[in-house]
Amino acid sequence: MIKNAFAAMVAVILTAAPWASAPVQAQNYPSKAITLVVPYGPGGSTDLLARTLAQRMSESMGQPIVVENRSGGGGMIGSDFVARAAPDGYTMELGTGATHGIVKFTTKALAYDPVKDFTALTEAVQVPIVLAVHPGVPAKDAKEFVEYVKRNPGKISFGSSGTGSPHHLSGELLKQVTGIDMIHVPYRGAGQSMQDLVGGQIAAVFTTLSTALPQARGGKIRILGLVESQRQTSAPEIPTIGESVPGYAMPRSWLGFFAPAGLPAPIVKRLNAELLKALHAPDIRAKLEAAGMPVAGTSAEDFAAVVKNDIEMYGKIAVAAGIKPE
Secondary structure, rough: OOHHHHHHHHHHHHHHHHHHHHHHHOOOOOOOOEEEEEOOOHHHHHHHHHHHHHHHHHHHHOOOOOOOOOOHHHHHHHHHHHHHHOOOOEEEEEEEOOHHHHHHOOOOOOOOOOOOOOOOOOOEEEOOEEEEEEEOOOOOOHHHHHHHHHHHOOOOOOEEEEOHHHHHHHHHHHHHHHHOOOOOOOOOOOOHHHHHHHHOOOOOEEEEEEHHHHHHHHHOOOOEEEEOOOOOOOOOOOOEEOOOOOOOOOOOOEEEEEEEOOOOOOHHHHHHHHHHHHHHHHHHHHHHHHHOEOOOOHHHHHHHHHHHHHHHHHHHHHHHHHOOOO
16 A cells, blocks of 8 residues: 555656746756847848847846857748747747748748747837838829829839848738839848849839938938838838828838747746846947837737737738739
């Protein structure tokens, strides 16, 4: 009888062990270096944000935050790596609306689910997108641009950073709302499209505010409006497209942090707190906003809701535009 009772007690302990260990792991977290995956190459807004926050968080958390660039597949390779990592708080990703939204409608054999395979941590910054035109285009706002395109159906092209990107869908939504006929020209990145816009090889581009602003202030291009529904405090003089084209508004573009699905709640809370503390540090906030990335900083729950809502909105635009998964 004693032997049986002892065996039963051991069985209970073994069964409870995995559950009991979670609070202990969270209490000792972090006890080693944390890997922060950037699913794009070095340079650019994602890399700048990742490395800026990694340095500050390393100091705050007492362990190194190691930035690892895993580029390829439009961000899918790095995202898939994080989706498959252990949910222990030692692997994070800096994702985008493309890697955790639009990709769902452009990739037929997507290896991960943007919602089910990740734990949302926080929306870190916004990455506003604008419609910019060459100075030779006779339009001072989005309404005049639409009228110009209507006078030249099928003759005006707009550039973007690639098919299925938020920039591309911004142009497609303008076509859907106004009924205009303009041609999409996908580029490999924002730099090349901006170069062609300045050179007059293309009439218009949808690109990030941070990419367009220096050229606009130099008089080389003209910014007609923001694709989001609200003006930016960093550039309050720039109207939204919706102010002159009723019914137009894109989901805001963002960069946000994710971990693998199943991350314990105490670690989610710790990482969210550390990310927000770094984002709202006055020097970091000033640096990011000067680079055209207004700080957001949300709860994990609010960010998860943003991701789900954006997927729904992007899906409607992609379907209406006839974009097929490849």
